[in-house]
Amino acid sequence: MSPAPTSATGQDPAVRLSDVHKSFGTNKVLDGVSFDVPRGSVTTIIGRSGSGKSTALRCIDRFERIDRGEITVCGHRVHEPSLDLRALRLDVGIVFQSYNLFPHLTVEENIILAPTAVKKMPKAEARELARRVLAQVGLEEKLHAYPEQLSGGQQQRGAIARSLAMQPKVMLFDEVTSALDPELTGEVLKVIEQLAADGMTMVLVTHEMAFARGIADQVVFMHRGKVHEIGPAAILSSPATQELAQFVGTGL
Amino acid sequence: MNLNLDFSVVLERWPSLLDGAMVTLQLACIATVAGGAIGILCAIGRRSGPPVVAALCEIYVEGIRNTPLLVQIFLVYFGLASIGLQLSAMTVAALALTINVGAYTTEIVRAGFESINKGQIEAGQGLGLSPAQVYWHVILLPAIERVYPSLTSQFVLLMLASSVTSQISAEELTAVANYIQSDTYRAFETYIVVALIYVVLSLVMRAGFFGIGQLIFPRRRRLGTPL
Ligand SMILES: Nc1ncnc2c1ncn2[C@@H]1O[C@H](COP(=O)(O)OP(=O)(O)O)[C@@H](O)[C@H]1O
Ligand SMILES: [Mg+2]
Numbered sequence: 189m190s191p192a193p194t195s196a197t198g199q200d201p202a203v204r205l206s207d208v209h210k211s212f213g214t215n216k217v218l219d220g221v222s223f224d225v226p227r228g229s230v231t232t233i234i235g236r237s238g239s240g241k242s243t244a245l246r247c248i249d250r251f252e253r254i255d256r257g258e259i260t261v262c263g264h265r266v267h268e269p270s271l272d273l274r275a276l277r278l279d280v281g282i283v284f285q286s287y288n289l290f291p292h293l294t295v296e297e298n299i300i301l302a303p304t305a306v307k308k309m310p311k312a313e314a315r316e317l318a319r320r321v322l323a324q325v326g327l328e329e330k331l332h333a334y335p336e337q338l339s340g341g342q343q344q345r346g347a348i349a350r351s352l353a354m355q356p357k358v359m360l361f362d363e364v365t366s367a368l369d370p371e372l373t374g375e376v377l378k379v380i381e382q383l384a385a386d387g388m389t390m391v392l393v394t395h396e397m398a399f400a401r402g403i404a405d406q407v408v409f410m411h412r413g414k415v416h417e418i419g420p421a422a423i424l425s426s427p428a429t430q431e432l433a434q435f436v437g438t439g440l
Numbered sequence: 441m442n443l444n445l446d447f448s449v450v451l452e453r454w455p456s457l458l459d460g461a462m463v464t465l466q467l468a469c470i471a472t473v474a475g476g477a478i479g480i481l482c483a484i485g486r487r488s489g490p491p492v493v494a495a496l497c498e499i500y501v502e503g504i505r506n507t508p509l510l511v512q513i514f515l516v517y518f519g520l521a522s523i524g525l526q527l528s529a530m531t532v533a534a535l536a537l538t539i540n541v542g543a544y545t546t547e548i549v550r551a552g553f554e555s556i557n558k559g560q561i562e563a564g565q566g567l568g569l570s571p572a573q574v575y576w577h578v579i580l581l582p583a584i585e586r587v588y589p590s591l592t593s594q595f596v597l598l599m600l601a602s603s604v605t606s607q608i609s610a611e612e613l614t615a616v617a618n619y620i621q622s623d624t625y626r627a628f629e630t631y632i633v634v635a636l637i638y639v640v641l642s643l644v645m646r647a648g649f650f651g652i653g654q655l656i657f658p659r660r661r662r663l664g665t666p667l
Contacts, residue, residue, distance in 0.1 A: 229586060251562060277568040288563035292659050292667055300576060302567035334659055347563070429643040 200263070202227045202358050202389040203248055208257035210243060217243045218254070219413035225358070225391055225406070232385045232400040233393045235410035236435065241393040244410065245360050248391065250281045261358050278306070281356035285363045287343035289335040289350070295322065296331045299350045301378075306354070314353075321349040325379045341372030345379055359383065361392035397424065397436065410434065449624045450633050453616075460616030461637050463530070466644065467612060468599035471537035475598070476591070478538065479545020480580070486546065487553050488575075497546065504543030510604050512536050517608050533605035533612070541598045548590045554585030585657050585665045592649035594643055603638075613637060 201224035202234060202308055210218035217240045219251060225231045233241045243434045247259060250266050259266040262279040265309040289298050300314035309317070321329045325345040335343050344364055351359065361380065365373035377399050380435050384390060384403050401408060401421045409417040409432045418431045482497040489497065504512065516536040520527055527535075556579050566579035584591075606615035613634060621630040654661045 247565060251565070274568055274570070277566060280566075282566040284559055284563065286557075286559045290560065290563075290582065292585050292657070294659075302569060305573050305577070306570075334663060336663070336665070344471045350567070355593060393513040 200227070201225055201260075202229075202262055203231075203391060204260045205244070205248070206258045206260075208244070208247060208259060209255045210240075210247060210252060211255055217413050218247070220257070221410075221413070221415055222257075223406075223415055223418055225389060226389045227389055229405040230390045230403050231406045231408060232391070232404040233391065233408045233410060234395075234397070234400055234435070235416075239410040240413045241410050242362050245282075245362050245391060247392055248358075249280050249360060250276060251282075253354070274306070278354065278358060279357045281351035281354060281358070282360040283344070283347050283351055283362070283364050285366050287335075287340060287347045287367070289338075289343050289346050291335050294334055295327065295331050295346050298335070298346065299353045302350070302354050312315075317351075317353050318349075321352045324352060324382070325349045325438050326375070339372060340368045341375045344368065344376050348376075348379055348383075358389045358391070361390065361394070363395060364391050366395060400424070411435075420429070446626060447629050447633065450620060450626055450629045453624075456620065457633065457637060458612070460611065460613035461583050461641060463610070464599065464602055464612040464614075465639075465644070467534055467537055467605065467610070468595065468641075469532075469601045470534045471541050471598055471602070472595045474534075474538040475541035475641050476545055476595075476599060478542030479549055480584075482542065482546040483549035483553060484575075484580075486550055489662075489667055496638055501543045501546050504540055507535075509540055509601055510607060512540055513605060513608060529608050530611040531606070532608060533602070533610035537598060537602055537605070541594065543566075544577070544594050544598075545591065548587050548594060549583065551590075552587035553579060558584055582667060585660065588649075588653055588657065588660075589666070592646070592653075595649070596645050599641060599645055600638060 196321060203225035206222050208218050208221040209216075221240070221244055223231070233244060233269065235241050239329060243252060246376060247254050248261055248266065250271065254267055257267065261276060264271060264276045264279065290301070293301065293420075296318045297313065299318040300311065301310040302414070303314045304311060318331065319328065322331060325348055327345050327349060330338060330342060330346070335346070338346065348364075364380075365376050368376065377396065380390070380392065381403055401424050405420045407417055407419060407421055407423055410421070411431050417427065417429050423432065424436055427436060452508040482500065485493045486501075487494075513533065513536040515537070517532045520532065560578050560582075561574055566647040569577065580629055603614035605612055606618060609615060617630050617634040621627040624630065659667065
C-alpha cells in the first residue's frame with residue numbers, strides 16, 4: 189500500500205529535496221542537497237561537470253535511489269520504498285541530453301505510445317493530443333516523420349512534445365541542448381521559455397548561462413555534491429561565493 | 441572429356457522432387473517459427489532472467505553453437521529412442537532443427553537487445569511505461585527490426601542445413617535425391633536438379649521474409665533504411 193499523495197495546498201512546493209545523500213560506491217555524489225521548487229516556477233541547476241546536477245535531477249524522478257534524506261514530488265514521497273513509481277512518473281516528465289525518440293516509430297507514434305499504453309487513452313484522442321503538443325513545439329509538419337529524418341533540434345523538440353503529451357505537473361530537463369549544434373539550441377530553448385511562460389513547473393540543468401539567467405526564478409549552484417549557493421537569478425550577477433564567481437566568470 | 445548428361449530420368453521423378461521440396465520447406469517453416477520463439481524467450485531469459493535461467497540459456501546456446509548439426513540430430517534421435525519415445529523421422533528432424541536454430545536466434549536477438557541504449561529505456565520508463573511495456577515497445581520491437589536481416593539469413597541457412605536430416609531418413613529434398621540417384625544411376629544430374637531446387641527454395645524464403653518485413657516494419661517499408 190502506498191500512502192495517498194498529501195493534499196496539495198497552494199503552499200506545498202512541487203518538488204522538495206531535504207538533506208539528500210547519494211553515493212556511487214565510495215564516490216559521494218550528493219552530500220546533503222536541499223532545495224524547494226515552488227509550483228509554477230523555474231529552477232535551474234548549474235555547476236561544473238561532475239558536481240552532481242544530473243544525479244540530483246535523476247533522483248527526483250527516481251532513476252536513482254537516494255541513501256538518506258527525503259524527496260517529495262507533487263505529494264509523492266519518492267524516497268519511500270512504498271512509492272507508486274507509475275503515479276510519480278505520470279506527474280513528472282523528463283527530457284535527457286540525448287534525444288531519445290524511439291527510432292522505429294514516427295513522431296506521432298512516439299507521442300501517442302505512452303498516453304495509449306499507460307493512460308489507455310483512445311487512439312483518436314491521442315492523435316489529436318499529438319497534434320496539439322507538436323504545435324506547442326513548432327513541429328506539426330513532422331507528425332509522420334521518423335526520428336532519423338529530423339535534425340537534432342527537431343528530435344529534441346519532439347522528445348519534449350512526447351513528454352508534454354503525458355500532461356506532467358513537473359518537467360525535468362537535463363542539458364537538453366548540450367548535444368546540439370549551436371545554431372540548433374535556440375529553437376529548443378525557445379520552446380522551454382514558452383513552457384515557462386505558460387506556468388509549467390520546471391527544473392533544468394543547463395550550461396547556457398544567459399538562458400539560465402533569463403528563465404530562472406531560482407538558481408541552484410552545485411559544487412562537489414552540495415548546494416553551494418542558491419537564490420534568484422540575480423546571484424549570477426553578484427555571486428556570494430568565490431566558487432560561483434569563478435564558475436560564472438569562466439562561462440563554463 | 442565426354443560429358444553425357446541425361447536429365448530426363450531425373451525430371452520424370454518430379455512429383456517426388458516436389459514432395460521433397462515441400463517437406464524441406466515445411467521443416468524450415470516449423471523450425472523458423474518455433475526456433476524463433478525459443479530464441480526470443482531465451483534472449484529475454486539471458487538478459488533479464490534469474491541467474492539460473494540465464495545460465496541455462498547460455499549453456500543451451502553454447503552447447504548448440506559448438507557441436508555439429510548432424511550430431512545434434514543423432515542426439516535427439518537416439519536420445520528420444522532411448523527413453524522409449526518412438527517419433528517419426530520428420531518429427532525428430534523438426535525438433536532438432538528447432539533446437540538448433542533457436543540457439544542461433546538467441547544470439548542474434550541478444551545482440552539486438554544490446555544495441556538498445558540505456559537512454560531509450562529510461563525514456564520509456566520516464567513516460568510511465570510499465571517494465572513489460574518498456575520490454576515490448578522500447579527493447580523487443582526495435583531490436584527485432586534491427587536484427588531482422590541477420591535473423592532471416594539464419595533461417596535460410598537452416599533450410600539449407602535441413603538436408604542433413606536425410607541421414608535419419610526424413611523425407612526431405614536431399615533424401616529424395618539420394619533415392620532417385622541410386623535408382624537412376626544419374627547422380628550428377630540428380631544433384632544438379634536438386635541444387636537448383638534449393639536455390640529456388642532460398643529465393644522463395646527470402647522473398648517471403650522480405651514481404652513479411654515490409655508488412656510488420658512500417659519504418660522499413662517507408663524509408664528502406666536499416667534501423
Ligand atoms: N550511475 C553511476 N554510477 C557511478 N557513478 C556515477 C553514476 N552516475 C554519476 N556518477 C558519478 O557521479 C558524479 C556526478 O555525476 P553527475 O550527477 O552526472 O554530474 P553532473 O551532471 O553535474 O556533470 C560523477 O563523478 C559521476 O562519475
Ligand atoms: Mg550531467
